[in-house]
Amino acid sequence: MGKLTADAIVERALEIGDAEGLDSVTIRRLATDLGVTPMALYWHFKNKEQLLAGMADHLVDGFAPRSGDGRPWQEELRELVEGLIRVLRRHPCAKDVLEQTDHTDVPSFLKVWNGSLGLARSAGFGPKESCLISRFLLEGAISIAGSSGHVHRRLPDDEAAELRRVKRLRLQSLPVGVYPYLVEMAEPMAEGGDEEFYDSFGVDLLLGGIDTLAARHSGE
């Protein structure tokens, strides 16, 4: 079966990344998994950087921000951020992938970027402000999507629980004189917490910040 395609490579790479962490996604490992020689991959991707970009593209692909249906820009922007977060949450390694990628190499990400840029403009922000806003928003979304447990790979429930336990104990065993709050709040710190709460909280913070800026902007 001569069915080694770029898509198949990317999909297997994401599987490995989700299951064992992005560090395990290696040209050589990938090749043995796919039953080919490492050098076979170099026909489909110029180098590992391009493979990473392919993974990133696959990640956010399938999410296209709607736009221009006349709703207030706040709503559209919120939908865009929430949609991106939802898509990234499907892959535990998503954050790591996007962190190691030049976003301008990722067409699907550029689409989202373009969308948020447009929305920022339609909100009345100037060109420079809009660039910053869309950057903060997208980076914020990636950050939110990536940190509900801070372990960027899929784990069996018991292992995850054990990891939280150890993390909590580590915090609690810190010198209480130096880090009083960290010790006191070790429990909520170690909890990943419900993703839903985490997400809505983060999104509210981001959009609330933008709202503040917008108000000040039109006020002065």
Added chain:
Amino acid sequence: MGKLTADAIVERALEIGDAEGLDSVTIRRLATDLGVTPMALYWHFKNKEQLLAGMADHLVDGFAPRSGDGRPWQEELRELVEGLIRVLRRHPCAKDVLEQTDHTDVPSFLKVWNGSLGLARSAGFGPKESCLISRFLLEGAISIAGSSGHVHRRLPDDEAAELRRVKRLRLQSLPVGVYPYLVEMAEPMAEGGDEEFYDSFGVDLLLGGIDTLAARHSGE
């Protein structure tokens, strides 16, 4: 001269990271720079992870958040974030270092974390909310400090300018039908922009968001 100390190692590591990028910070490279065998470093650091943590600690060390002087928490929180940003800006590779580090291994970072936690509590947020807030704030600060040019190493001015030029052209040569805003705003996108503008904008966004949350919190 037998003066191979942990500090000397960390300092050389940061120099390499700032000048050539964090990828160039390698046990072996570091060793040859310091005129020793690679294995010499393993006496001072258990492994590379610990070395990274040492770099991170050196990075934010020297910044201790003041606190409890009776000012409104908004002011103190702002000072904390701005202070952290200012300190991180001294090293181009700071963001990359902190991204690859488990923050609970970095005492100086824990101090800042503890400070922001306390401020969030004193602002009236609950334990869970305070955890999220301090996380967002610190991640936000790191993100802001790290991305005024998106090249995380020191470059001669002409090379930096050339890099911006190429980046702008790349954006402008995108299909305008798919990415109209990116093409139109290629220039401000490629500009790193004044760091000052970038920083204050980002900090305002973050703190504005928290203010919004605080208002809602005490309102309901």
Added chain:
DNA sequence: ACCTGAACACCGTTCAAGT
């Protein structure tokens, strides 16, 4: 306590060659 030598098990990538 502090460092070296030799070895192990990995990486990404190039280049010529096969079909």
Added chain:
DNA sequence: ACCTGAACACCGTTCAAGT
């Protein structure tokens, strides 16, 4: 067009040994 074989220049890390 698509893949292999062999080789190059790297990694981090262990372990026994030196002083």
